[in-house]
Amino acid sequence: MIASLGRLGFGSRxxxxxxxxxxxxxxxxxxxxxxxAIRFPRGLLREHxxxxxxxxxxAAESHDSEPPAATxxxxxxxxxxxxLSGVGLITPRLRWSHEASGPAFTAKALFxxxxxxxxxxxxxxxxxxxxxxSLYKLAAExxxxxxxxxxxxxxxxxxxxxxxxxxxxxxxxATMGLRxxxxxxxxxxxxxxxxxxxxxxxxxxxxGMAFLRPGTWAPRQFRALGDRIRGLDADLAWDERLACxxxxxxxxxxxxxxxxERPIPTEDLAATIKAWSYLSGVVTYLDHAVGVREDLESGIxxxxxxxxxxxxxxxxxxxxxxxxxxxxxxxxxxxxxxxxFAMRALAATAGxxxxxxxxxxxxxxxxxxxxxxxxRDGLVGRYFRRIGPAVRAAELRAYHSATYSQQSxxxxxxxxxxxxxxxxxxxxxxx
Numbered sequence: 001m002i003a004s005l006g007r008l009g010f011g012s013r014x015x016x017x018x019x020x021x022x023x024x025x026x027x028x029x030x031x032x033x034x035x036x037a038i039r040f041p042r043g044l045l046r047e048h049x050x051x052x053x054x055x056x057x058x059a060a061e062s063h064d065s066e067p068p069a070a071t072x073x074x075x076x077x078x079x080x081x082x083x084l085s086g087v088g089l090i091t092p093r094l095r096w097s098h099e100a101s102g103p104a105f106t107a108k109a110l111f112x113x114x115x116x117x118x119x120x121x122x123x124x125x126x127x128x129x130x131x132x133x134s135l136y137k138l139a140a141e142x143x144x145x146x147x148x149x150x151x152x153x154x155x156x157x158x159x160x161x162x163x164x165x166x167x168x169x170x171x172x173x174a175t176m177g178l179r180x181x182x183x184x185x186x187x188x189x190x191x192x193x194x195x196x197x198x199x200x201x202x203x204x205x206x207x208g209m210a211f212l213r214p215g216t217w218a219p220r221q222f223r224a225l226g227d228r229i230r231g232l233d234a235d236l237a238w239d240e241r242l243a244c245x246x247x248x249x250x251x252x253x254x255x256x257x258x259x260x261e262r263p264i265p266t267e268d269l270a271a272t273i274k275a276w277s278y279l280s281g282v283v284t285y286l287d288h289a290v291g292v293r294e295d296l297e298s299g300i301x302x303x304x305x306x307x308x309x310x311x312x313x314x315x316x317x318x319x320x321x322x323x324x325x326x327x328x329x330x331x332x333x334x335x336x337x338x339x340x341f342a343m344r345a346l347a348a349t350a351g352x353x354x355x356x357x358x359x360x361x362x363x364x365x366x367x368x369x370x371x372x373x374x375x376r377d378g379l380v381g382r383y384f385r386r387i388g389p390a391v392r393a394a395e396l397r398a399y400h401s402a403t404y405s406q407q408s409x410x411x412x413x414x415x416x417x418x419x420x421x422x423x424x425x426x427x428x429x430x431x
């Protein structure tokens with residue numbers, strides 16, 4: 001089932017690391033919910049994370065042991081394994097059969113491997129925007145199109161810098177393996193056009209980061225890319241549209257939907273896309289807010305810093321070497337925007353999987369602002385205080401829906417409440 005992962009050199013060792021990270025995040029999430037007095041049933045978090053662990057284990061049951069080819073010192077598999085722990089936690093597990101658990105997680109793992117390889121290549125290879133966009137689009141079109149494997153490998157090889165061409169085979173393996181699993185999934189053929197459209201925006205936003213590096217510095221061209229991406233709501237500024245398109249989380253959510261056995265109603269798909277686009281913005285802002293200083297030292301101005309200082313960044317003629325890190329009030333603005341996006345995501349899915357999305361709203365900051373990744377300034381607590389009331393309201397909607405509905409709705413996640421004690425309101429705050 002995961003032979004493609006094995007050929008990438010991503011096997012049982014990396015999946016074990018993913019599982020350990022999920023369990024560590026579960027412990028942290030429970031502590032943070034209690035510490036910040038967010039009245040939220042511990043049983044919901046445990047069930048959500050239990051499903052994530054089960055998905056990883058299902059994928060790990062049939063890994064192959066084929067020795068990996070050399071990675072050319074570029075792709076960091078351990079980092080991908082850590083990121084997959086977040087992917088397992090913060091993408092929706094919607095009504096899969098048990099048999100679909102392993103293939104669905106494997107598909108997400110292949111996509112994450114593909115994207116991490118591309119990111120490392122582009123970051124280290126000094127690609128300009130056009131070259132980077134060509135690589136990202138080639139991966140996206142290879143995933144959803146009909147290119148033969150040999151043709152795709154040749155095109156990757158031609159697009160890569162000479163020193164990086166050893167990874168063309170890895171990219172081809174990940175891309176072809178992902179495409180095969182999407183085509184074999186119950187809803188894959190129906191959702192591939194949507195994945196292709198989302199992949200186009202992702203490619204533009206990811207490649208656009210080339211304009212924020214020293215050798216290809218052109219921040220006003222980065223600004224212009226915001227006009228190429230359609231906003232979810234009319235009030236989104238250009239940098240907010242880019243932030244919502246920049247991360248992989250929406251594509252992971254769509255991959256999940258491919259493995260749902262029943263057809264996806266149009267209104268549910270629209271709600272999922274809107275919610276996960278906003279949650280992608282949350283991921284972008286929180287991840288970049290934590291990494292501003294590190295990214296500056298690595299030679300990149302990230303999206304959080306652009307949002308903090310748009311006029312200053314757009315007016316610079318050269319990369320701001322030695323720029324100061326974010327001040328407290330600048331972080332507050334980014335946290336405010338991320339919290340607003342989280343609340344819009346919860347609103348977009350009100351009445352659809354409220355319990356699931358309430359969990360996600362808590363797990364995203366837990367995953368991205370965890371102490372082991374070097375979070376500073378108490379960001380997670382400051383963010384939790386902003387989203388706590390909206391999360392609680394979503395959980396209450398789910399509780400009342402599960403309590404008073406006469407018949408389960410396929411658009412709702414109600415199974416979580418089956419594991420709670422008889423009087424769940426008395427156990428809202430973990431003891």
